[in-house]
Amino acid sequence: xxxxxxxxxxxxxxxxxxxxxxxxxxxxxxxxxxxxxxxxxxxxxxxxxxxxxxxxxxxxxxxxxxxxxxxxxxxxxxxxxxxxxxxxxxxxxxxxxxxxxxxxxxxxxxxxxxxxxxxxxxxxxxxxxxxxxxxxxxxxxxxxxxxxxxxxxxxxxxxxxxxxxxxxxxxxxxxxxxxxxxxxxxxxxxxxxxxxxxxxxxxxxxx
Amino acid sequence: xxxxxxxxxxxxxxxxxxxxxxxxxxxxxxxxxxxxxxxxxxxxxxxxxxxxxxxxxxxxxxxxxxxxxxxxxxxxxxxxxxxxxxxxxxxxxxxxxxxxxxxxxxxxxxxxxxxxxxxxxxxxxxxxxxxxxxxxxxxxxxxxxxxxxxxxxxxxxxxxxxxxxxxxxxxxxxxxxxxxxxxxxxxxxxxxxxxxxxxxxxxxxxxxxxxxxxxxxxxxxxxxxxxxxxxxxxxxxxxxxxxxxxxxxxxxxxxxxxxxxxxxxxxxxxxxxxxxxxxxxxxxxxxxxxxxxxxxxxxxxxxxxxxxxxxxxxxxxxxxxxxxxxxxxxxxxxxxxxxxxxxxxxxxxxxxxxxxxxxxxxxxxxxxxxxxxxxxxxxxxxxxxxxxxxxxxxxxxxxxxxxxxxxxxxxxxxxxxxxxxxxxxxxxxxxxxxxxxxxxxxxxxxxxxxxxxxxxxxxxxxxxxxxxxxxxxxxxxxxxxxxxxxx
Numbered sequence: 265x266x267x268x269x270x271x272x273x274x275x276x277x278x279x280x281x282x283x284x285x286x287x288x289x290x291x292x293x294x295x296x297x298x299x300x301x302x303x304x305x306x307x308x309x310x311x312x313x314x315x316x317x318x319x320x321x322x323x324x325x326x327x328x329x330x331x332x333x334x335x336x337x338x339x340x341x342x343x344x345x346x347x348x349x350x351x352x353x354x355x356x357x358x359x360x361x362x363x364x365x366x367x368x369x370x371x372x373x374x375x376x377x378x379x380x381x382x383x384x385x386x387x388x389x390x391x392x393x394x395x396x397x398x399x400x401x402x403x404x405x406x407x408x409x410x411x412x413x414x415x416x417x418x419x420x421x422x423x424x425x426x427x428x429x430x431x432x433x434x435x436x437x438x439x440x441x442x443x444x445x446x447x448x449x450x451x452x453x454x455x456x457x458x459x460x461x462x463x464x465x466x467x468x469x470x471x
Numbered sequence: 472x473x474x475x476x477x478x479x480x481x482x483x484x485x486x487x488x489x490x491x492x493x494x495x496x497x498x499x500x501x502x503x504x505x506x507x508x509x510x511x512x513x514x515x516x517x518x519x520x521x522x523x524x525x526x527x528x529x530x531x532x533x534x535x536x537x538x539x540x541x542x543x544x545x546x547x548x549x550x551x552x553x554x555x556x557x558x559x560x561x562x563x564x565x566x567x568x569x570x571x572x573x574x575x576x577x578x579x580x581x582x583x584x585x586x587x588x589x590x591x592x593x594x595x596x597x598x599x600x601x602x603x604x605x606x607x608x609x610x611x612x613x614x615x616x617x618x619x620x621x622x623x624x625x626x627x628x629x630x631x632x633x634x635x636x637x638x639x640x641x642x643x644x645x646x647x648x649x650x651x652x653x654x655x656x657x658x659x660x661x662x663x664x665x666x667x668x669x670x671x672x673x674x675x676x677x678x679x680x681x682x683x684x685x686x687x688x689x690x691x692x693x694x695x696x697x698x699x700x701x702x703x704x705x706x707x708x709x710x711x712x713x714x715x716x717x718x719x720x721x722x723x724x725x726x727x728x729x730x731x732x733x734x735x736x737x738x739x740x741x742x743x744x745x746x747x748x749x750x751x752x753x754x755x756x757x758x759x760x761x762x763x764x765x766x767x768x769x770x771x772x773x774x775x776x777x778x779x780x781x782x783x784x785x786x787x788x789x790x791x792x793x794x795x796x797x798x799x800x801x802x803x804x805x806x807x808x809x810x811x812x813x814x815x816x817x818x819x820x821x822x823x824x825x826x827x828x829x830x831x832x833x834x835x836x837x838x839x840x841x842x843x844x845x846x847x848x849x850x851x852x853x854x855x856x857x858x859x860x861x862x863x864x865x866x867x868x869x870x871x872x873x874x875x876x877x878x879x880x881x882x883x884x885x886x887x888x889x890x891x892x893x894x895x896x897x898x899x900x901x902x903x904x905x906x907x908x909x910x911x912x913x914x915x916x917x918x919x920x921x922x923x924x925x926x927x928x929x930x931x932x933x934x935x936x937x938x939x940x941x942x943x944x945x946x947x948x949x950x951x952x953x954x955x956x957x958x
Contacts, residue, residue: 329879329903330903330905331899331903369770370770402875402879406871406872406907410867410868410871410872410910413867431773432777433773433776434770434773436773436783436786437766437770437786440787440789441790443790444789444790444793444794447790447793447794451797454801454878455804455807458806458809458810458811458881459804461885462807462809
């Protein structure tokens with residue numbers, strides 16, 4: 265039984281999102297782990313996957329954008345991977361904070377631990393799907409990560425009312441608002457990257 | 472009260488014309504999106520033009536943009552404005568015969584215009600490709616539209632002019648101004664004319680037109696639709712009417728300056744480019760004020776989401792409206808524009824607005840409107856829900872694939888070798904784009920299938936019935952008479 269009195273290891277609790285999503289949602293709704301358990305027990309490790317895979321893939325195979333592979337110096341790849349990791353953690357925590365802020369409007373549970381658990385749950389498929397970074401072909405990554413993103417969106421729309429204890433209709437509105445926030449954050453990131461690039465702060469291609 | 476006055480007050484709203492515009496809008500949506508899908512397929516398999524000039528990408532793509540913008544979009548806007556202006560004015564449409572003339576003239580212009588574009592007539596200005604005979608015909612039809620719309624408002628029985636009418640009104644006035652000025656040209660033959668403006672001035676006028684077509688047609692016009700149909704669907708008043716008025720004036724003032732951001736790093740003066748950037752950034756405030764107003768209005772009506780498929784479209788439309796109106800100002804910044812311009816990122820941005828905002832809000836409105844025009848419930852809620860997921864998936868897939876394609880493109884184009892020459896040729900980069908074009912094609916097909924499902928659903932809803940007649944409410948003393956003292 266998922267609703268046993270003994271709490272499960274956070275990584276297993278969130279990993280269940282891949283195979284038994286409804287059970288994972290119900291489990292998190294009934295037994296929300298503390299913020300510290302979510303962050304140090306699951307989010308941190310899941311967040312480490314994409315930059316780690318990207319580091320290995322980029323150094324071994326190079327970026328593949330449809331032309332010859334583009335190799336970057338190892339120090340540049342390490343810096344990009346570290347920035348990637350930091351951004352993922354900032355994104356995770358800020359989205360949880362925004363979810364907590366929105367929860368008041370949508371009549372949902374306002375505890376930070378539940379919001380963090382929800383965001384971690386939604387991010388789990390993307391973290392696991394990032395294994396595709398091991399071969400950094402841009403198109404392959406898109407083809408793998410788009411269905412993964414759909415799975416994450418399913419978890420968000422279905423999981424939000426269960427984990428944050430609100431009405432499904434209000435949950436739909438809150439989930440859409442969160443998607444708006446994530447899309448805006450993503451575009452901000454794109455534009456900041458472009459500005460930095462324009463200022464000459466960017467990766468140097470190895471020759 | 473005289474017999475004539477009583478008859479005029481009790482005459483039913485002219486809603487048959489709304490049905491006609493809605494039906495044509497859906498037909499143009501399907502044809503326009505099919506042209507878009509075909510153009511997308513040509514980018515993957517260029518041989519699909521079969522060596523025929525009228526099937527070439529340049530012509531098909533132009534037919535696509537004109538059909539979806541002026542066929543689907545404008546037909547929906549005229550139809551919904553006729554519906555809402557009668558109800559917010561409590562009076563039958565002014566000069567119904569003129570309104571019907573607008574309908575026939577507009578549809579004829581679309582049919583012949585699309586044919587002329589496929590035949591190779593092209594003025595050479597993006598979104599203003601139609602040649603001078605069409606430009607004149609469109610001007611006449613548009614002025615007739617203005618007479619009907621403002622004539623109805625002039626005869627209104629309610630003193631305040633509701634906010635949706637301000638937006639529709641700004642659409643009519645500004646589009647008339649843009650269309651006439653940008654299309655000033657010297658005709659050489661029946662199918663060819665040359666712009667009156669020289670060089671860089673022509674470019675500035677063109678993008679003053681182009682950006683404000685986005686502003687006052689694709690944003691302002693559809694905000695008129697939102698401000699009427701969202702509160703009706705949600706059965707809630709606008710969250711903050713005062714905010715909607717403030718946002719309207721801020722929107723009208725700031726949008727008109729933003730056009731030069733389409734012309735960064737060109738021969739136009741740098742201060743004009745900078746002005747375009749600043750006003751584009753200012754524009755974020757009124758855009759988001761409207762988004763917040765919409766989101767908060769829906770938030771108070773969450774119970775309706777359980778039963779009303781139309782409201783879901785509106786919620787998603789607001790999300791994409793927020794995204795597109797944020798992304799646009801960001802892309803106007805010169806150092807972002809250097810990466811995004813001329814890449815697929817721009818195409819993705821346009822479609823996050825066109826599919827995510829314009830099409831979604833129109834679909835939501837049609838799902839509200841058609842059952843009321845038919846006087847019976849929607850044929851299938853399940854089909855509408857399927858349409859919703861197809862539209863959402865198609866839009867997201869489109870945007871994501873174009874983001875990835877655009878970033879790859881800019882990375883490759885900006886990559887220089889040791890001697891400072893471009894590292895990758897145009898052909899290299901185009902070849903690298905082919906897989907993304909395939910994904911975009913898939914996204915377009917998904918979106919198109921959803922639209923066809925909507926057409927079937929609405930057709931079945933309307934099958935075998937006529938447009939319901941609805942009479943304006945008769946008040947003992949109308950609000951306007953009480954307010955302005957005219958009886």
